[in-house]
Amino acid sequence: MHSPMSMPQVPVSASPKPASAQFDRLVRQWQSRPYAAGPDAFDFHEWLHNDPVLRLFLTQSPCLTWVLDMRTLQYDFISQNVEEMLGYEAEAFQKGGVAFTMSLLHPDDFPKLTALMQRLWDYLLAQPASALATYQLSGDYRIRKADGGYIRLLEQNSILQVDRNGQITHLLGMGSDITSWKKDHNLFASVHSTELNKCLQCTSEDPQLKECQQLSVREREIVELMSHGHNSKQIADRLSISFHTVNTHRQKMLEKTHTRNSGGLIQFAIRHGII
Incomplete structure (x- = not known):
């Protein structure tokens, strides 16, 4: 030592x-x-x-x-x-x-x-x-x-x-x-x-x-599904929520993470150990 x-x-x-x-x-x-x-x-x-x-x-x-x-x-x-x-x-x-x-x-x-x-x-x-x-x-x-x-x-x-x-x-x-x-x-x-x-x-x-703002539990669920290639309708069906609710969450996550698109959001989630 x-x-x-x-x-x-x-x-x-x-x-x-x-x-x-x-x-x-x-x-x-x-x-x-x-x-x-x-x-x-x-x-x-x-x-x-x-x-x-x-x-x-x-x-x-x-x-x-x-x-x-x-x-x-x-x-x-x-x-x-x-x-x-x-x-x-x-x-x-x-x-x-x-x-x-x-x-x-x-x-x-x-x-x-x-x-x-x-x-x-x-x-x-x-x-x-x-x-x-x-x-x-x-x-x-x-x-x-x-x-x-x-x-x-x-x-x-x-x-x-x-x-x-x-x-x-x-x-x-x-x-x-x-x-x-x-x-x-x-x-x-x-x-x-x-x-x-x-x-x-x-x-x-x-x-x-x-x-940077932390993502909520629901937002983490959504970005996890996004990373597996699911679109908003598929995510809505999977989580039993509306298509509009999914898109609202997606927009809020872009604002929170200062990312420009879904790819950037997924990168952010991976870098922070969210998914």
């Missing part, structure tokens, strides 16, 4: 692209937190590496899964299916940590993503320690595969562990390939807590962190 004073530094300069001052600031922010000394309350590295059934389950999932130690910015675990999705062995990420991941970002997305990440973390680290475990962070970006092509990845992180000093030590992350349904290059990022009914979002086109 590394104490905060002996913590290894992320080799940002090892990235093939010029080091971003914004990313350097994020690294300093993450690694200079007053982490508690001594052993963790739970050893995720040992747990995940000693459970072959769990590793197999995560590897067979359509999503990437990882556990990130925020003190070292190294992956305690990353699922083996990363090779199928990106073409790199899991060991490359475990050896290179966050610096390796950031080196694979599309050069146009790198500065935009780090700026959005900074806004999310500035907000998150200002929250009471007792509330941190309820928050999730989401964002999307283009990442380079081993064959030189790019896919768009939706990254969703939950706070996995907070130490006795109230500092975030581990994130549980999931990555989904959303290339087929997101074609624009506007990056999206959000921080939200369903338990606390809080949601803030920003984009590379509008980087100011703004509140």
Whole structure:
């Protein structure tokens, strides 16, 4: 276990692209937190590496899964299916940590993503320690595969562990390939807590962190059915409500989420873990 004073530094300069001052600031922010000394309350590295059934389950999932130690910015675990999705062995990420991941970002997305990440973390680290475990962070970006092509990845992180000093030590992350349904290059990022009914979002086109309204239970049901290809009449029949009521809910959801159409609304719901 590394104490905060002996913590290894992320080799940002090892990235093939010029080091971003914004990313350097994020690294300093993450690694200079007053982490508690001594052993963790739970050893995720040992747990995940000693459970072959769990590793197999995560590897067979359509999503990437990882556990990130925020003190070292190294992956305690990353699922083996990363090779199928990106073409790199899991060991490359475990050896290179966050610096390796950031080196694979599309050069146009790198500065935009780090700026959005900074806004999310500035907000998150200002929250009471007792509330941190309820928050999730989401964002999307283009990442380079081993064959030189790019896919768009939706990254969703939950706070996995907070130490006795109230500092975030581990994130549980999931990555989904959303290339087929997101074609624009506007990056999206959000921080939200369903338990606390809080949601803030920003984009590379509008980087100011703004509140987003939560969807009601009925609205969640409707957007879930929309994501499966059901039209308004089919949704109305399924939920035993009127066609007009469905369309009214759809319009209100577009207004709440600041999205332009049904596709954007479904993207919003996926990014926020609603569906």
